[in-house]
Amino acid sequence: xxxxxxxxxxxxxxxxxxxEGQLIEEVKAGARETIPDPDAWLDEExxxxxxxxSVDAVLNWARRSSLWTVICFxxxxxxxFIAAEGPRFDMSRFGMEILRASPRRADLMIxxxxxxxxxxxxxxxxxxxxxxxxxxxxxxxCAISGGIFRSSYNVVPGYNKIIPVDVYVPGCPxxxxxxxxxxxxxxxxxxxxHQILDLPQKLLKGNK
Amino acid sequence: MTVxxxxxxxxxxxxxxxxxxIEETGQECVVVKSDSLxxxxxxxxxxxxxxxxxxxxxxxxxxYSYFEVVYQLASIKHNHSFVIKTRCYDxxxxxxxxxxxxxxxxxxxxxxxxxxxxxxxxxxxxxKRLFLWEGFQGHPLRKDYLQ
Ligand code: SF4
Numbered sequence: 001x002x003x004x005x006x007x008x009x010x011x012x013x014x015x016x017x018x019x020e021g022q023l024i025e026e027v028k029a030g031a032r033e034t035i036p037d038p039d040a041w042l043d044e045e046x047x048x049x050x051x052x053x054s055v056d057a058v059l060n061w062a063r064r065s066s067l068w069t070v071i072c073f074x075x076x077x078x079x080x081f082i083a084a085e086g087p088r089f090d091m092s093r094f095g096m097e098i099l100r101a102s103p104r105r106a107d108l109m110i111x112x113x114x115x116x117x118x119x120x121x122x123x124x125x126x127x128x129x130x131x132x133x134x135x136x137x138x139x140x141x142c143a144i145s146g147g148i149f150r151s152s153y154n155v156v157p158g159y160n161k162i163i164p165v166d167v168y169v170p171g172c173p174x175x176x177x178x179x180x181x182x183x184x185x186x187x188x189x190x191x192x193x194h195q196i197l198d199l200p201q202k203l204l205k206g207n208k
Numbered sequence: 209m210t211v212x213x214x215x216x217x218x219x220x221x222x223x224x225x226x227x228x229x230i231e232e233t234g235q236e237c238v239v240v241k242s243d244s245l246x247x248x249x250x251x252x253x254x255x256x257x258x259x260x261x262x263x264x265x266x267x268x269x270x271x272y273s274y275f276e277v278v279y280q281l282a283s284i285k286h287n288h289s290f291v292i293k294t295r296c297y298d299x300x301x302x303x304x305x306x307x308x309x310x311x312x313x314x315x316x317x318x319x320x321x322x323x324x325x326x327x328x329x330x331x332x333x334x335x336k337r338l339f340l341w342e343g344f345q346g347h348p349l350r351k352d353y354l355q
Contacts, residue, residue, distance in 0.1 A: 117341070118340070118341055154348075
């Protein structure tokens, strides 16, 4: 197609075509050999070594680095959670961004919002449907204690009245940074968990 | 913009049509007696020059000595609006006729008022609590409600 003469371009289209052709020729000329896999040495190295760690450390590391959140956003705190999810604060930097619509695939519940008694059985059922191990972060004043609606006839004064809570993030609403700090606190807590129970005292040597 | 009709004009028309039905006339509203509410509402909806075919809302106010139920109506045809009110003085068993037969939009709102204020709407097909659960004691928007 001819470019009309009254418009000026830095390069004409035939010049651009020529540059493209040169580039392709260059790549083609350099592509005679197969490039070896730079990580090939790893295989050999891993075969020759053994890494030792405790089961606790491995399991806890896996669990805390992939916290999947179930959706439980009954009120305004949800917007701050959404901000934390979004590109500005970007929780996915810490491996905690995936939201699950189904509680069966989630292991973290972030309770962002005021809970009414009418909604309480639903939230408890969602919690019960989550597979073990599972954790709960109470986000915002309402989730911690009922907040400004505490004395209302229809508000649950704190999620810990109906489900166990691991971490409390105060604020009305908490800043996204606070929420991210809350999740990090939870990760630290998970890191200290014991997956394998300690031997009962009776079985330990020296105890009668 | 929607024009709010003057209370005096409409009260005059109503007084002519239903003598003794008006309890009080305000600037942009009339208070009608609850036993003539349905007749008045039907007249407001079906008269060509008024044609209140759109139901904005119904709500209720507790004035201690009586409850006031407030209806705001609008006409899409004429682009005007009006407020009618009615009162019930019986605190134990306040009753108002339901306007669902005229405006379906009143359905959930009447249930809400029944739930939170305890006003019964006679003729409502499904009058039960909306926000609170079955078995809740009392009606929390009443001024004398204590937890
Ligand atoms: S803590 Fe504040 S922002 Fe969060 S749900 Fe309650 S009222 Fe809304």
